[in-house]
Amino acid sequence: ESILQALEMNAKLSSRVIAEMVGLPISTVHRRIMKLEQDGIIKSYRAIIDYEKTKRPIGAYLFINIAETVPLNVHIPKEKIVDKILKYKEVQELADVQGANFDL
Numbered sequence: 051e052s053i054l055q056a057l058e059m060n061a062k063l064s065s066r067v068i069a070e071m072v073g074l075p076i077s078t079v080h081r082r083i084m085k086l087e088q089d090g091i092i093k094s095y096r097a098i099i100d101y102e103k104t105k106r107p108i109g110a111y112l113f114i115n116i117a118e119t120v121p122l123n124v125h126i127p128k129e130k131i132v133d134k135i136l137k138y139k140e141v142q143e144l145a146d147v148q149g150a151n152f153d154l
Contacts, residue, residue, distance in 0.1 A: 051071055051072055052072060053068055053072055053079060053082055053083060053086070054091075054092075056068045056071050056072065057083070057092065061095040061096070065079045065080040065083065113147075114135075116128055116131060132144060
Protein backbone atom coordinates (compact mmCIF):
# COMPACT_ATOMS: atom_id res chain seq x y z
CA GLU A 51 0.00 0.00 0.00
CA SER A 52 1.25 3.50 -0.82
CA ILE A 53 0.97 6.74 1.11
CA LEU A 54 -1.60 8.05 -1.37
CA GLN A 55 -3.69 4.89 -1.11
CA ALA A 56 -3.68 5.15 2.67
CA LEU A 57 -4.76 8.81 2.57
CA GLU A 58 -7.46 8.05 0.00
CA MET A 59 -8.94 5.48 2.37
CA ASN A 60 -8.72 7.76 5.41
CA ALA A 61 -7.30 11.28 5.21
CA LYS A 62 -7.21 11.50 9.02
CA LEU A 63 -4.49 8.86 9.36
CA SER A 64 -1.43 10.11 11.21
CA SER A 65 2.04 9.94 9.68
CA ARG A 66 2.86 7.32 12.31
CA VAL A 67 0.01 5.02 11.26
CA ILE A 68 0.79 5.49 7.56
CA ALA A 69 4.47 4.76 8.25
CA GLU A 70 3.48 1.45 9.87
CA MET A 71 1.22 0.62 6.92
CA VAL A 72 3.81 1.31 4.22
CA GLY A 73 6.91 0.24 6.12
CA LEU A 74 8.73 3.58 6.06
CA PRO A 75 10.08 5.87 8.79
CA ILE A 76 7.64 8.50 10.09
CA SER A 77 9.94 11.32 8.97
CA THR A 78 9.99 9.96 5.40
CA VAL A 79 6.20 9.66 5.30
CA HIS A 80 5.76 13.17 6.68
CA ARG A 81 8.25 14.61 4.18
CA ARG A 82 6.58 12.81 1.24
CA ILE A 83 3.11 14.00 2.28
CA MET A 84 4.42 17.58 2.46
CA LYS A 85 5.91 17.20 -1.05
CA LEU A 86 2.66 15.74 -2.40
CA GLU A 87 0.84 18.79 -1.01
CA GLN A 88 3.42 21.26 -2.37
CA ASP A 89 3.35 19.63 -5.82
CA GLY A 90 -0.44 19.88 -5.91
CA ILE A 91 -0.94 16.12 -6.03
CA ILE A 92 -2.85 16.31 -2.77
CA LYS A 93 -5.13 19.32 -3.31
CA SER A 94 -7.17 19.20 -0.11
CA TYR A 95 -8.55 17.08 2.67
CA ARG A 96 -12.32 16.82 2.82
CA ALA A 97 -14.98 15.48 5.09
CA ILE A 98 -17.72 13.34 3.55
CA ILE A 99 -20.81 14.24 5.53
CA ASP A 100 -23.92 12.12 5.93
CA TYR A 101 -26.46 14.93 5.78
CA GLU A 102 -29.34 12.64 6.72
CA LYS A 103 -27.73 12.15 10.13
CA THR A 104 -27.08 15.86 10.67
CA LYS A 105 -30.77 16.73 10.26
CA ARG A 106 -29.62 19.95 8.57
CA PRO A 107 -31.37 21.26 5.48
CA ILE A 108 -29.66 21.07 2.12
CA GLY A 109 -30.00 23.91 -0.36
CA ALA A 110 -29.62 23.70 -4.11
CA TYR A 111 -30.25 25.82 -7.17
CA LEU A 112 -31.51 23.91 -10.19
CA PHE A 113 -31.58 25.42 -13.66
CA ILE A 114 -34.01 23.65 -15.96
CA ASN A 115 -34.07 24.36 -19.67
CA ILE A 116 -37.44 23.72 -21.28
CA ALA A 117 -36.78 23.16 -24.97
CA GLU A 118 -38.77 24.95 -27.64
CA THR A 119 -39.10 21.74 -29.61
CA VAL A 120 -39.78 18.40 -28.04
CA PRO A 121 -39.44 14.84 -29.35
CA LEU A 122 -42.46 13.19 -30.97
CA ASN A 123 -44.14 16.59 -31.35
CA VAL A 124 -45.55 16.36 -27.83
CA HIS A 125 -45.95 19.85 -26.44
CA ILE A 126 -46.40 20.36 -22.70
CA PRO A 127 -47.22 23.93 -21.73
CA LYS A 128 -44.63 25.57 -19.51
CA GLU A 129 -47.34 26.41 -16.95
CA LYS A 130 -48.14 22.71 -16.53
CA ILE A 131 -44.46 21.92 -15.88
CA VAL A 132 -44.24 24.78 -13.37
CA ASP A 133 -47.36 23.54 -11.56
CA LYS A 134 -45.88 20.04 -11.24
CA ILE A 135 -42.59 21.37 -9.89
CA LEU A 136 -44.33 23.58 -7.33
CA LYS A 137 -46.23 20.58 -5.91
CA TYR A 138 -43.01 19.36 -4.29
CA LYS A 139 -42.93 20.63 -0.70
CA GLU A 140 -39.14 20.98 -0.92
CA VAL A 141 -39.42 23.67 -3.61
CA GLN A 142 -39.36 27.05 -1.93
CA GLU A 143 -39.07 29.33 -4.93
CA LEU A 144 -39.31 29.15 -8.70
CA ALA A 145 -38.15 31.83 -11.13
CA ASP A 146 -38.61 32.10 -14.88
CA VAL A 147 -35.40 33.36 -16.47
CA GLN A 148 -35.40 33.94 -20.20
CA GLY A 149 -32.62 34.59 -22.66
CA ALA A 150 -29.87 32.96 -20.62
CA ASN A 151 -27.79 29.88 -21.28
CA PHE A 152 -27.05 27.86 -18.15
CA ASP A 153 -24.77 25.22 -19.67
CA LEU A 154 -21.95 24.57 -17.25
